[in-house]
Amino acid sequence: MTVRAAWLLPEGQTREDTRLAPVTPMAPESELRSRGGVIAGGDPLKATGAGLMQLRIGTGRAIVQGTDAQGAYPIAVTSPETLTVADGDPQHSRIDSVMLRIYDGLYDTSETTTATVEIVQGAAATTPVAPPLPPASLRLWDVTVPAGVSAGVGGLDWSNALADRRRYTTALGGIIPRGWGLAFDGAHDGQYRDDGAAGLQRWNSAAGAWLPYPYDSGWRPLALTAGYGNPGHGMPAAWRRLGSMVMLRGRIAPTKTGTTIANGATIATLPADIRPAGGKEFAWASPRDQTNKGPSVTRVEINVGGTLRIFESHDLPSWISLDGVTYCTD
Structure with a gap:
């Protein structure tokens, strides 16, 4: 088993599972929700081409948030996972998404309890978009699949097919690293993130905004x-x-x-x-x-x-x- 989840299996969770999965309190999103995301360190859950229509997801750790009632699932991928992308649609391109996904029969209809790295296929269209996130899942990568592509006609150009969609999280009180997308609110005054360019930002609840830290107002007219x-x-x-x-x-x-x-x-x-x-x-x-x-x-x-x-x-x-x-x- 290479995709391990803590606090998911009704029985059989090993001490090794618990040591590998990130079970410390994580950055909050609300009173009961944790910020789902990848745990930074090296290049976690990196995607690389492994064949004409196959890709490999590397090792790493993450948090996958379910509903408020479910809570958050700590995940560790301890060996690379190889996935196969379905052949392209005859007429239109599509966007598939590589996701970490939780199946928990107590909260869904899967009748199983497991954590997976899987591909969710998008709809082929003239202007394709990535598929919506299923419940209790975390998007890692998008894969653009051109019309008609298959192993028989040369497969995917991995240098252009992959789009990084990893967002990051951190332990409670830590600085959230820059990942895909900055359009998220902080959960409390004094929460910090790195915007990946200018530097640190601090959440200001009164302003409802991430402000530079140390704070820099820029030049403003004096009334x-x-x-x-x-x-x-x-x-x-x-x-x-x-x-x-x-x-x-x-x-x-x-x-x-x-x-x-x-x-x-x-x-x-x-x-x-x-x-x-x-x-x-x-x-x-x-x-x-x-x-x-x-x-x-x-x-x-x-x-x-x-x-x-x-x-x-x-x-x-x-x-x-x-x-x-x-x-x-x-």
């Missing part, structure tokens, strides 16, 4: 108080959050030509998630707008309510630059 805007030259005012660090940039000026920024004027109110705890103050010297008093000192104040105000030691400025303002929210 200015009425009467203020970008003076038509220089970079528009914006903010960006990286983890707990916030950066501000851009030039702000009164929208009315020829006016200055009043001392203590509120020019913006920061969003709640970028407001510094306890408030912050920044000061720098600038030679602009001076008469004969020497460099002017500009002070930017952000209070606990997020109000951003400007104070000037000498001449009132006609514009202010936020470039270089960086702080932490905590």
Whole structure:
């Protein structure tokens, strides 16, 4: 027996079965469901051509989720499995799927209890699609079967026929590796996955989205108080959050030509998630707008309510630059 399942057989489950199958608590999908998927490590359950119309599925481990009442089935494939693809339809192509599948007579009509690696044949069509997943199964690979293909006419071109459909899972608290498809929700705040490109993502239940970790908001426009805007030259005012660090940039000026920024004027109110705890103050010297008093000192104040105000030691400025303002929210 090379496809072993833990917690499936009514009798005869060996100690070796239990050692090989992944029986630790797995990443959840809900209160009672585990995320079905392949267990990462090497190249588990890899598909390779083994003949003109045959393919071989390598060793590996996985979790197959049934209904909520059934629970999840830990699976271990301990020796490669060779499968035969049926000949192509005379007129149309089709897509077959290689699946891990559970048969449990307590929950289905199979009257058996076993775990298999098998091919589920798709329907031939002008535009074929993969067959739907049967209950308690996990799709591993799709095989495109062109019209008329068979061993007698050269068989399948395995370099083009196979499409990887393995999705991955992990133990509770682990990082879910990138597999086929990223269109799935997290189950709880603080769940992590690897998107396979930019890096880690963390599930945010309030936003209903996977967010980059450390969090990166990207540059966003800073909402200015009425009467203020970008003076038509220089970079528009914006903010960006990286983890707990916030950066501000851009030039702000009164929208009315020829006016200055009043001392203590509120020019913006920061969003709640970028407001510094306890408030912050920044000061720098600038030679602009001076008469004969020497460099002017500009002070930017952000209070606990997020109000951003400007104070000037000498001449009132006609514009202010936020470039270089960086702080932490905590």
